[in-house]
Amino acid sequence: MSDDRRARAWAAAAAVVDPELPALTIADLGMLRDVTLAGDTIEVTITPSYTACPAMVVIGWEIEAALARAGLGPVRISTVLAPPWTSAWLSPEGRAKLAAAGIAPPPTAPADPGLFAVAAPACPRCASLATERISAFGATACKSLHRCLACREPFEAFKAHGDGSISNTASRDVLS
Amino acid sequence: MRPTPDPFTEALLARADDALVLGHRLSEWCGHAPTPEEDLALANLALDQIGLARALYAEVGAGSGRTEDELAYFRTDRDFRNCLLVEQPNGDFAHTIVRQFLYTAYADPFWRAAVGSADPALAAIAAKAELESAYHLRHASEWLIRLGDGTAESHARAQAALDALWPCTAELFEPEPKARLPDPVPLRAAWSATVDRVLARATLARPADGWAQTGGRRGRHTEAFGKMLAEMQSLARAHPGAVW
Structure with missing residues (x-):
């Protein structure tokens, strides 16, 4: 029971x-x-x-x-705070729901971008890869702002955050 | 009489106060930033700092019998342990960015080292904070490079801000009770290397180390801090005990 x-x-x-x-x-x-x-x-x-x-x-x-x-x-x-949440914990259903809501899902293997490197997620409306980032910061902590250069629609993307393993962060160089 | 906090709790309180005060300063830009995108960015950074402050105040409170609100809103300036750097007024955008860069270049390796703390609560907070401080440092570094390597005007303003804030940086590396906290000596080396790399790309000159302004960690703050606290605490003090 x-x-x-x-x-x-x-x-x-x-x-x-x-x-x-x-x-x-x-x-x-x-x-x-x-x-x-x-x-x-x-x-x-x-x-x-x-x-x-x-x-x-x-x-x-x-x-x-x-x-x-x-x-x-x-x-x-x-x-609880530990272990720290990572966007890798999004379920497959969650990723599909994000895309259906017009929000680009995060990369499955978050990479650490160097200075001025910009993630360019596929447009959730027309699937074009020709997109540009408007802002690394969006309406909530977990999203960034983008624009599709093909269909011209603005869209949000769910940010990659963490990597599910804190053990490899000691050597990470955020300024590379 | 409340119990006297132990040195470790005092060190946590100093980080909580850093986060709250920097978060409040950043929030003062909301609605005033140079572009809407940067307004969003600074508000997001402020939110991250205030969230970090809350997590740390909860730990401090558990060790000293005080609530988050008591710690944030019902202490006077002499009870705050934040470093002088974070309380400096926003000034122009270059001033804010230089302050953000100099502090975050310290906070990022601090939190990464604190992930290995023997204190499980600090380690858990640090594991989240280090993910967030990484993109805070990227944001500040990119802006400092844009400003320093930008126009003659932006370069001059960035250099002036760097020269003005530099005396506040030595305080970040003052000795602390070492147990369960990152060692400040390697932190200073990491900070210095980051500063050199970004300043080189920004074409800015590293100021000479000389006279250092300290005192924040002992509760001796600048005049502007009292005014900031008065504004930040006015609502809570007008309605003590109020809850949402």
Whole structure:
């Protein structure tokens, strides 16, 4: 029975969407890390994408509401920073949903660009590779702004962040 | 009487104060930056810094029984431990970029080294902060090169800002309690190498080391900092205890 309760709790929490990116759920984004049972209490563990992710409080409320609607509780929300979130945790479904929402998904193997190097994601509307970056910073911490030179549409791209392994960052040279 | 924080908590508090104060200074550009894209960039950088400050204040608070809001909004200038560099007023855009570059060239290797800290909370915060400081350093370096290697006007302003802020940099490498914190000696070498490489591409002259202005880490701040705090804290002090 407890496995069933945990599975129902996971399903309810996994369906919560990111308020800043409502096309995707927190499970799509890799922000939902764990659901465990501690006696009667359901503990839901989440992690922020960027340290300052302003959506974390609302996401916690939404998880509590989602589990209440599913008749589950009490709930405790636990936020962890380690291991650090990386865009490599986006699920295949999440990547497809981003593209469908007109947001270019991040490169699957994030490379560290040198100075003045600019990522040029394919246009999510016309698939042209002829795109230019307008700004490395966008409306949320996780996105940058771009323009397609073929269809002329502006679009957002989900930034590559982290690489899923902190062990190789000691030698990284951001100014190369 | 609140308990006296231990030296490690004081060192965390210094980084939290660096992040909050730099974040607030950057946020002062919101709506005033030279271009809309740069307005977005500076606001994003400010958000990253304030998020980092919150994570660190939560740790400091756990060690000293204070809340994030108490630490950010209900201390006076003499209780803040941020370095003098980050509290310097924004000045012109070159001044802001030079401040951002000089600080981030230090913060990036600091956080990368802190990933290996024996303190698990600091290591977890550092593992996220070092990913973010990397693109902060890239942003500041690119702008400093554009300004220094740009027009005669932008070059002169960047050099003037560099000369003005340079005396505040020595404070970044003051000795600290070493346990669980990165050693400042290799940090200074990494910082110096970054500074030399970027200044060379920017065609800017590295100022001579001379008299150094210090005191921020001991709570002795500049006049402009008091005015910044007064503005930053006014809302919380007008409505103590208010919550969203």
